Amino acid sequence: MIGSRGRLWIAAGAFMAATAPAAAQAADAVNGLQLSRQWCSSCHLVEAGGTARDSAPSFPGISNDPATTPQRLRAWLAAPHPPMPGLDIAKAQEDDIVAYLMSLKSQ
Numbered sequence: 001m002i003g004s005r006g007r008l009w010i011a012a013g014a015f016m017a018a019t020a021p022a023a024a025q026a027a028d029a030v031n032g033l034q035l036s037r038q039w040c041s042s043c044h045l046v047e048a049g050g051t052a053r054d055s056a057p058s059f060p061g062i063s064n065d066p067a068t069t070p071q072r073l074r075a076w077l078a079a080p081h082p083p084m085p086g087l088d089i090a091k092a093q094e095d096d097i098v099a100y101l102m103s104l105k106s107q
């Protein structure tokens, strides 16, 4: 029994080692756009040519701010400010949204 449990842990460790870098690479800007349309477009202009609803800054504008980095976007999304709803964004979804926002830079 101990032997098979040991193998299970080794398998779990190998699985995590294999999936962690893959997940980091899997950030998908196209999915990020879909999520942004779904969750952010009620306030933000999320794509060039879309329609803005209010005073929230446009995503192309945010992206082209030289101060905008993936780290800053993550920090922003981790601590939503009052006008923004407390979105329960999963890590992978956050990566996709950040990838999408960064893909808008210098358009």
Ligand code: HEC
Binding pocket: 036, 039, 040, 041, 042, 043, 044, 055, 056, 057, 062, 073, 076, 077, 081, 083, 084, 085, 087, 097
């Ligand atoms: C209920 C309206 C609302 C929704 C929904 C919303 N936001 Fe915002 N967001 C705002 C407003 C208003 C500001 C500007 C607040 C400020 O400057 O203090 C803002 C600011 C931001 C900023 C900072 C911009 C800067 O100047 O650095 C980021 C990044 C951002 N939002 C991302 C998002 C993302 C990503 C989503 C979707 C997951 C989202 N927001 C959904 C209203 C919203």
